[in-house]
Amino acid sequence: MIYLKKLPLLFIILGLKITAIAQVKLPALVGDNMVLQQNSKVNLWGWASPNEKIKIQLGWQNNPVEITANPDGTWKTAVNTPQGSEKPFDVSIEASNKIILKNILIGEVWICSGQSNMYFPVGKEDGTWKTGVKNYEQEIQNANFPSIRLFTVLTKASQKPLDDVTGSWKQCSPSSIKTFSAVAYFFGRDLYQNLKVPIGLISSSWGGTKAEAWTSQTVLEENPDFLPILEQDAKNEKLFQEKLEIYYADLQKERIANNNDISKSQLKRPKKEENKTSYVLYNAMLHPLINYTMKGVIWYQGESNAESAFLYRTLFPAMIKNWRSDWDQGDFPFYFVQIAPHKGQNPDIREAQLMASKSVSNTGMAVTTDVGNATNIHPIDKQTVGYRLALIARSKTYNESNLAYSGPLYNHMKIKKGKIQLFFDDVENGFKKSNEDLKEFEISGNDQIFYPAQAKIDGKTIVVSSSKVKNPVAVRFAWKAVPEPNLFNAENLPASPFRTDDWPTENQKK
Structure with a gap:
């Protein structure tokens, strides 16, 4: 009789567990106040009991979406969204429980x-x-x-x-x-x-x-170019473990010397920078x-x-x-x-x-x-x-017409009578006019020694020269850690640093 009296309680407990397992759950991203991409098929997803029936009611359409959870308890469905507007919607997701997402925008x-x-x-x-x-x-x-x-x-x-x-x-x-x-x-x-x-x-x-x-582990491991990255990770992990061993060894010495009292220890446990x-x-x-x-x-x-x-x-x-x-x-x-x-x-x-x-x-x-x-x-x-x-x-x-979005980008060059003429993209309306001389241009001959250069606007091109370089072959612009260039297009967007050569740099040699 004692065991029979405990059975109803057991059924109640099991019932609670089953209900808890069956409840539909959502990821953090699928929540109140979210924005869904307009005019698209957008994903809604989450977890539920295996093979559980789920009904989704979207605030912008009449007919509900009905799906069944996968055997592993995961579910995902793509739903259509309308044109974006500032009208808020609710979305309800119902299985054994019901979740109502509020204040959703498209x-x-x-x-x-x-x-x-x-x-x-x-x-x-x-x-x-x-x-x-x-x-x-x-x-x-x-x-x-x-x-x-x-x-x-x-x-x-x-x-x-x-x-x-x-x-x-x-x-x-x-x-x-x-x-x-x-x-x-x-x-x-x-x-x-x-x-x-x-x-x-x-x-x-x-x-x-x-x-x-x-970047994903698969991409890094499948490309031989990235082997140095993974090797450096391994070295860093080894170094961390070595520091950890030293720390614990020193901590043990303190423990022995102070009769297991390490409350006043000044030792600091090595910190691993996991995000790197x-x-x-x-x-x-x-x-x-x-x-x-x-x-x-x-x-x-x-x-x-x-x-x-x-x-x-x-x-x-x-x-x-x-x-x-x-x-x-x-x-x-x-x-x-x-x-x-x-x-x-x-x-x-x-x-x-x-x-x-x-x-x-x-x-x-x-x-x-x-x-x-x-x-x-x-x-x-x-x-x-x-x-x-x-x-x-x-x-x-978003195809906004007649909107400049980039500063001058180097395209190609021509050598003319001891000078180099540079051609650019994104200068449809020319360069920004300035009373200052153009800065941060350098020029070089075949000896790969760069000298400060004079640079002048010529229509939609820049002409670069230096009295120290009679036979120029290459130009560099803003090629330093802290450049202060003043080359902009007419829309006041700055030119990107560039070089016309492909000679190995000091950083590349390292």
Whole structure:
């Protein structure tokens, strides 16, 4: 009888467990306040009991969507979205339980990723950032755009691909914008003001990180070019383990010397910089996003790859191809920032980025030679950076007519009577006129010794010469860590640094 009395309780407990298991669950990205990509088939996904029936009611259509969870408990479906508008919708997802997602908007969605200059927030963060962006107090006060929605992915590293992130969608307001990516916000704000549709911005970035951390393990392991990266990871791991062994050995010595009392020990356990290891950020901060249907990506990174800039020529395009393959949305727009002047950088990394902009389809590059800071790797003028990225998107993605989005880009040269004539793209309306002489041009003969050069505007070309080089063969422009060039097109967009030669540089020789 005792056992019979316990049976109903047992059934109740089992019933609760079954109900808990059967409940439909959603990833962090699929939540209140989200923006779904307009005029598209967008993914909704999550978890449920194996083979469970799920009904989805979309606020913009009458007929529900009915699906069945997979045998492993996962589910995903693609639903049609209408034209973007600021009308909010609800979405209900029902199985054994019911989830109602509120205040959903339809518009344009962009992934915003990279290292610290993308992570850099609009406002100050105590202990992390000494300053906010330029005029940050005014920018925060004016950041009242409820149709711009913000999602910040919590920083995390993982050796294995994850299925979810930590974060939530927030409406853009003075309180929510303080800690959000400044470049992403200024980019999104410009799009919103010009496109007149809601904008969803997903910020997934982490300071000090390399491109290989944002690239999948498979891509890195299958390309022999990237073997040095994986070898360096192995060396770093070995060095960390050696430091760890020394730490524990010293700690044991202290324990013995102090009768097991180590409460006053001054020893510090070695800290492993997990975010600098290959593929760990791809696994934790990118892989969980790939189901989310979006329009494109903006990217601000490269500082941490400067010392291996020659390898970045291959790595960066491989990373872009990796992301495009995983999202399975074709060659979606991928717009990025060329590294700003700083004493710790080099011209080779800017060249690698310039090469990517020319060789990888549907990309665009925002040049920042005029908004850098020689002593601060985090320049505070993020407004200009976001604006220039938005110019690219508005022209190339949203087909805004007669909109210049790029500064002069070197195309080819001709040698004429002891001078070199340079030809450029993106100078349809010519160069910006200035009373100053053009700066940062150098010229060389076959001896590969470069001398400061005179440079003059000749129509839509630049003619470069020097009395010290009678038979010139090559020109370099802004080819240094901290250039201060003054070459702009008529639309006031700066020219990218470049060189006409392909001689091995000091960085490349390393």
